Amino acid sequence: MVEEVKNIISKSDVNDKVEFTFIDLMEDDLSPYAAEKKVIDKGYQLPITFVAGKPAFSGKIDTNRLYMVLKKL
Structure with missing residues (x-):
């Protein structure tokens, strides 16, 4: 799941805003x-997704929602 999210985000315009751990x-x-x-x-x-050091999502990662949150940063 994590690799799928990394792959999608790495191909987007928010890639430079993201550091995955x-x-x-x-x-x-x-x-x-x-x-x-x-x-x-x-x-x-689980998983718990943190954005800017704060919990943003719990459970399956919705890449569209994650993208929208990252876009607002």
Whole structure:
């Protein structure tokens, strides 16, 4: 899913506004992501998409909605 989103966004006009970081909750050290961990611990459906450091979406990533949010940045 993440690769599909990266591919779509990389071909769009908002590509230069985006930096993707995928955090594997089972494998990665979450200590650098204290704010994100607080959101994760609340039990929102995964994946959780953060935009500009804030939670934007929970659950399946809707690339159209994500694009519109990124376009407004």
